[in-house]
Amino acid sequence: MTIYDHVLTEGGFVDQNDLRYPFEERGLQFGDGIYEVIRVYNGTSYLIQEHVERLYRSAAAVKINVPFSKEDMYHKMEELLHKNGIDGDAKIYLQITRGSAPRDHVFPLNTNANLYAYVKDLPRPEAFLREGVSAVTQEDVRWDWCYIKSLNLLPNVLAKQAAKEQNCYEAILHKQGEVTECSSSNIYLVKDGSVYTHPAKKNILHGCVRMRVEAFCSEEGVSFIEQAFQVEDIWNADEVFLSSSTSEVMPVIQVDGKQVGNGVPGTVTRTLQKKYEEDAKLSADASLFSSEVAAE
Structure with missing residues (x-):
């Protein structure tokens, strides 16, 4: 590229x-x-x-x-x-x-x-967005101030490499079983129509797409609950998805070799994917700066 x-x-x-x-x-x-x-x-x-x-x-x-x-x-x-x-x-x-x-x-x-x-x-990673991806779990050994988007990414690199070596897209990080986020994305669990994700504290990155996911949920009447969940909750979830600037709203259909939900991207995830696509298009249509720069 x-x-x-x-x-x-x-x-x-x-x-x-x-x-x-x-x-x-x-x-x-x-x-x-x-x-x-x-x-x-x-x-x-x-x-x-x-x-x-x-x-x-x-x-x-x-x-x-x-x-x-x-x-x-x-x-x-x-x-x-x-x-x-x-x-x-x-x-x-x-x-x-x-x-x-x-x-x-x-x-x-x-x-x-x-x-x-x-x-x-x-x-855009269209095939992954359409079909969903697999992930593995890894102990979260990073420092406690992950809200700072710093260059100190070696633990993230090692976690992502561990995922790649198992033919997976992402590594889900946890501290003693409590899920925080992923090596390069935020993570969400869907249960009974509600979206759960780790609170925006100092030990996770406050993702820009994460903020939009929260807004999308509000617009669609979906409960967005900032509440940490455990690794074992993943296999009782109806859906799991990730978000980041490069992953957009990415369905996860398998974790540690075990199927998540029905093994296909779920309804809430699909709704949020559609909202993301609409929002990105509107943002492009309403760019505040492109016309000014082009005229210079």
């Missing part, structure tokens, strides 16, 4: 082949940074406000100064799409680190943050 040439940095736009940082970069040496992944449909970013707001919350939590104002960031993201001529489905990857300085655990003085953002093609 194509990674497009124009990359946004803290100093402006550069060609991806010209992107260089000093050897002592804190993101590389300490994971001292934050990131966002923003979904793009038909050339328009989806949930851009939610992603930018979360980016700044993460930055504040780890005391990193973002090089641009929020308003500038919105326009820079749209300009990034425009410069690369994006008119299809893609994703923006955006990363900010504390900067480049001689290696020391304490924050360096008078060091500016490093930022880069690029665009990559990303088709």
Whole structure:
């Protein structure tokens, strides 16, 4: 899949082949940074406000100064799409680190943050969305501040790899049996028409799509209950699904080799998938920035 040439940095736009940082970069040496992944449909970013707001919350939590104002960031993201001529489905990857300085655990003085953002093609996972996916369970060994979207993702990488080695799409994480979230998505259980998910505390990521799922449930009269559930509750559930910017609303039909519900995507999941698709289309139709950028 194509990674497009124009990359946004803290100093402006550069060609991806010209992107260089000093050897002592804190993101590389300490994971001292934050990131966002923003979904793009038909050339328009989806949930851009939610992603930018979360980016700044993460930055504040780890005391990193973002090089641009929020308003500038919105326009820079749209300009990034425009410069690369994006008119299809893609994703923006955006990363900010504390900067480049001689290696020391304490924050360096008078060091500016490093930022880069690029665009990559990303088709919708239509077959998975239609048919559902399998998952495995893994102990959640991450740190307690997962609400910060930091670069420290090694436990997530190991969990996702464990899922891949068992031919599964995702790893469902739990602490002593209590389900938190997944390696790269939030997770939900459907029982008797109600949706259950872990409360939005510091030990899970407050997903941008998760917020929309809650809104979709409200619009459809579906109870959205922030209540942790246990691993064993999964096999008594009527439905299970995931959400993330790249997975959208993804049905889970098997966990640890055991069938979930009827073994097919359920009614509530299908309803929320439809709401997601409608919302993404409306967002593209009502883009606040594309026409302004195109006119520049």
